[in-house]
Every structure is written in structure tokens, then in C-alpha cells.
Amino acid sequence: MNTALIVLAAGQGSRMKSDLPKVLHEVAGASLLVHALRSGDGIDPARIVVVTGHGGAQVAAAARDWREEISIATQEEQLGTAHAVAQASAALAEFEGDAVVLYGDTPFIAPDTLRAMLDERRAGADVVVLGFEAADPGSYGRLKTGPDGLEAIVEAKEATPEELAITLCNSGVICADRATLFELIEAVDNKNAKGEYYLTDIVEIARGRALRCAAVTCDEAETLGVNSRRDMAAAETVFQSGMRAAMMDNGVTLQSPDTTYFSFDTHIGPDTVVGPHVVFGPGVTVENGAEIRAFSHLEDCHVARGAQIGPYARLRPGAELQEGARVGNFCEIKNAVVEPGAKVNHLTYIGDARVGEKANIGAGTITCNYDGVFKHHTDIGAGAFIGSNSALVAPVSIAQGGYVASGSVVTSDVGPGDLAIARARQVNKTGLGARMVARLKAMKEKR
Known part of the structure; x- marks a missing residue:
């Protein structure tokens, strides 16, 4: 089946304290965006759409340096992740197949992980969400699972004490049939504290339509997001550690x-x-x-x-x-x-x-x-x-x-x-060196 890749790269990244768009900051000699695109290349996507916003021209140029045929969609206002994905709908209007949503500031999702998500999708799940077992779940959204698969994504601030005890957390990476994805996004509203359209809401909407949702897990290090210079340093450490081990x-x-x-x-x-x-x-x-x-x-x-x-x-x-x-x-x-x-x-x-x-x-x-x-x-x-x-x-x-x-x-x-031989001929002046030194020493004594 065909696969499309949607890479969200519209954020400003204010915590980076930089004029450069966040996704263009580099880890291991490549921008965060290139790392995400490189991960996506592992599933051989037929189409790639990069959603730009802040510094859009720079981000688009960087994307097309990686692959010239990448499509660019623009999110004029940053109104949430579902709104960002919706900007890719026109570019994929005629596409038939699955769509995988990645993030330009999450550079280390492994191709094997994406393939596992696609396998789950093709095994019958309508929506597949990537989760990870968090060492410190903190403010991450929790993935609530049951006999029928993924039941809900519960935001930490809205979770019950029992739900906060869940350590399976949401990475934000989602896979669904292209048509299903955009139909679900159309039903997302912004009735929340931030007034934004959240991509995670599509799980609840899908369950309400009797669609099957599933969770696939990966190592927590793959889901590392980069939002600050400290995060960049942590990402560099993660990358170098993995590369050193692979080399040996x-x-x-x-x-x-x-x-x-x-x-x-x-x-x-x-x-x-x-x-x-x-x-x-x-x-x-x-x-x-x-x-x-x-x-x-x-x-x-x-x-x-x-x-x-x-x-x-x-x-x-x-x-x-x-x-x-x-x-x-x-x-x-x-x-x-x-x-x-x-x-x-x-x-x-x-x-x-x-x-x-x-x-x-x-x-x-x-x-x-x-x-x-x-x-x-x-x-x-x-x-x-x-x-x-x-x-x-x-x-x-x-x-x-x-x-x-x-x-x-x-x-x-x-x-x-x-x-x-391209140098001046050497000439030796007999005794001249000693006489010069004696004369200079006499001059020094008179000072």
C-alpha cells in the first residue's frame, strides 16, 4: 500500500532563543527536520508533505534540499496539531493510502517503529498511535488501553489519579488511512483552555464512530522532542551514544x-x-x-x-x-x-x-x-x-x-x-657572523 508522510515543522521554538526556525537547528551535522525526513524515508513514502509556518521559506528550502519533490503546506496561524495536519489535506487530496504524521522537532523515530505502526494499521486498526513507557510520565498524555486496543488519550491535567499512574505515554505520532485521518480531523473542535485543535482528539472521535484504535510502543529515547538548547544537547548525547554502539x-x-x-x-x-x-x-x-x-x-x-x-x-x-x-x-x-x-x-x-x-x-x-x-x-x-x-x-x-x-x-x-631547484644560492661570509655579534654586544653595553 502507498504511504504518505506528513511532517509538522511550523513551530517557532521560542525556547530556543534563536532567529533560526527550531526544526533547522542541527544535531550530528543535520537539521532536526532532516533527521525526521530521514526516519520517514525508511518506510519509502510515495508522498511527503512538510507543513511550514515560522520561517517557512527557510524550512521549505531545507526540505527540498533533502528531496526536491517534497510538497509544502503552510500553516499561517499556529492553532494546534490537528489544524497543522489539516493544512496538508489539499496536497494529498488525490492520494490513496496511509498517512503517517511525524514532527520536525522529534528527530529519532526509528524506521522499524514506523513499519510496526504500518503493520498494525494493515492488520485492521483504523488509527494507530505511537506510545512509549516513560521513566517519568510527568505532563505527558497517557494512553489508556483495554481489551479492544487504545481506548483514549488522556491529558495529564485532566487525568484521574488512576490514569496518572499509567506509564504508557503519547508520542504524538499517528498513522491512519489518509481519508479517515482528514475526516476525523474535520470533527476536532477547539473547546479547550488553549483554544487549539488537538490531533490527539481524533482517538475519542474514532472510538465514537466504532473505529478501532491501537497503540504501538517504542523506546522512550526515540520520542525525544527538542524544544530548547538543553534538549539539543540531550539529543546530541542520545545520537552519539547510539552511533558509537552501532559502529562498534x-x-x-x-x-x-x-x-x-x-x-x-x-x-x-x-x-x-x-x-x-x-x-x-x-x-x-x-x-x-x-x-x-x-x-x-x-x-x-x-x-x-x-x-x-x-x-x-x-x-x-x-x-x-x-x-x-x-x-x-x-x-x-x-x-x-x-x-x-x-x-x-x-x-x-x-x-x-x-x-x-x-x-x-x-x-x-x-x-x-x-x-x-x-x-x-x-x-x-x-x-x-x-x-x-x-x-x-x-x-x-x-x-x-x-x-x-x-x-x-x-x-x-x-x-x-x-x-x-628554485631558491637563492647560499653564500657564506667567512667570520661575518661572529663580528656582527661582537658589534651588537658592544652597542648593548653602551646603553
Whole structure:
């Protein structure tokens, strides 16, 4: 059956104390909205509608960066969750199938959980609500169940003492047939203290129409909502803890798990060893058997099997390390390919370049790739040797087996097997150093 995803992302998030819409704040390198959309992708939705409000243009742009064909609905006034879902009705008017309502500020609902809800729906439940066993139920709505399934969602402030003892709480995530969902929402009123239209009211309405309601449960951590900076910190902790465990379960060695930070899309193959204090920004793929040493930072790059990085190395966007390549301490690689067996070991910047197979880049080498307006390419051939403290002024090519003498500023191409020496000739003045020191000391004594 077809499934549609409705993601509510209209809230201002005043407790964030920010000009940025709440759902665009980031956890693990991705916005809360992207986390929610990524969860929804796990059920392969045929349609996605994002309901925007505060900062709607920014939220819509972020949604369509994730998937261009996402539909956008606008909630001009924030009049409650049922009102927000109702704004998606026009976009789904011709859709036949189930609709799942997610929240842009609840980033960690697992795809397996959503699939369990859809399974329950297709087993005959007309409305499926996601619940969780709360360690501290507090002000959460309680899910009251009975022999016939979910009987009611009771708000904490309206609950009896017996109902307050219930620990099965409401997450807000709901699944129903699209037509049924919007028919129920049409019957929701705003006769409550806040004058808002609550999505949770559809359970009572459905029961009144002899429709069957059911509850599916998940771990409480999945339902974590983000409404403040403290919540963001808690969400980051939850994500990192889960990602670290998943990495180790998949055969990755983390020498200091609590100091390793991942992004939402980090991929690392088995038998890779990750040292302490390593940060993976978005877009990183590391193949099997690589070694990432301490205090390295990687983003938007690819590391092949058996490569070694760090310590204290930085791989920036576009860095491509091929099999057995080495990038050592205090080196930075940007938009460059380091081919198999090549070494960039010390205090070096390689940008907009190719480093050929088994080439050796000496300490302190830089590719001068930017002229203030344009970026230029440096090509270093296989087996080339670049002496320490050299500057390669792009565009320039060092051919296969070419040599560059230490301290050179290379502005012209170097041919195969050639040695480039581009520095001033050294001149030694006999005894001049000692005479200069004596004269300076005499001047100092006279002061």
C-alpha cells in the first residue's frame, strides 16, 4: 500500500532563543527536520508533505534540499496539531493510502517503529498511535488501553489519579488511512483552555464512530522532542551514544568512544581503528581497515581501505585518500586525490591537487592553489619527491618521478625524472657572523 508522510515543522521554538526556525537547528551535522525526513524515508513514502509556518521559506528550502519533490503546506496561524495536519489535506487530496504524521522537532523515530505502526494499521486498526513507557510520565498524555486496543488519550491535567499512574505515554505520532485521518480531523473542535485543535482528539472521535484504535510502543529515547538548547544537547548525547554502539557492533574499533563524534551519515567499514578525539563531519565514508589517529577532523571526504590519517590531520571537502595512502600530523587535504601508497606526512597543505601513486610530499609543503580570484590545480605524478618546505604555485605539474629540492618555490612544470631547484644560492661570509655579534654586544653595553 502507498504511504504518505506528513511532517509538522511550523513551530517557532521560542525556547530556543534563536532567529533560526527550531526544526533547522542541527544535531550530528543535520537539521532536526532532516533527521525526521530521514526516519520517514525508511518506510519509502510515495508522498511527503512538510507543513511550514515560522520561517517557512527557510524550512521549505531545507526540505527540498533533502528531496526536491517534497510538497509544502503552510500553516499561517499556529492553532494546534490537528489544524497543522489539516493544512496538508489539499496536497494529498488525490492520494490513496496511509498517512503517517511525524514532527520536525522529534528527530529519532526509528524506521522499524514506523513499519510496526504500518503493520498494525494493515492488520485492521483504523488509527494507530505511537506510545512509549516513560521513566517519568510527568505532563505527558497517557494512553489508556483495554481489551479492544487504545481506548483514549488522556491529558495529564485532566487525568484521574488512576490514569496518572499509567506509564504508557503519547508520542504524538499517528498513522491512519489518509481519508479517515482528514475526516476525523474535520470533527476536532477547539473547546479547550488553549483554544487549539488537538490531533490527539481524533482517538475519542474514532472510538465514537466504532473505529478501532491501537497503540504501538517504542523506546522512550526515540520520542525525544527538542524544544530548547538543553534538549539539543540531550539529543546530541542520545545520537552519539547510539552511533558509537552501532559502529562498534559493526566491527569498528573506537579507542575512546566517548570522545569520538559522528555525523548523521557517517559510514565506517569493519576493522577500521579510530583514535581518541576524532570528529567526523557530514559526508564521510571510511572503508575497511583504515586507521584514523587521534585529534583528526574529517568532513565530506572518502578514505579507502588501509589508509592512515593523523594524528592531528584535517580532511576537508573533496579529499579522496586511496588505498594505503598516508596523511600525517598537522596536514590538511582539500579537494585533492592522494593516490595509493602516497605519503603526505608532516605539516603540509594539499589543495586542488592530485598526488600520484607512491609520491612523497616533504614536511612543510604547500600547494599555492588560490590567486585571490580563481582556484588552480597542482598535479604531482607517481613516485615524485617534493622536498621539505616547498611551495608549488598552481597551475603547475610535477611529472612522474620528478624531484623538487627542499625550500623551492616552483612556478614552472617539472619533467619526468627532473630535479627542480628554485631558491637563492647560499653564500657564506667567512667570520661575518661572529663580528656582527661582537658589534651588537658592544652597542648593548653602551646603553
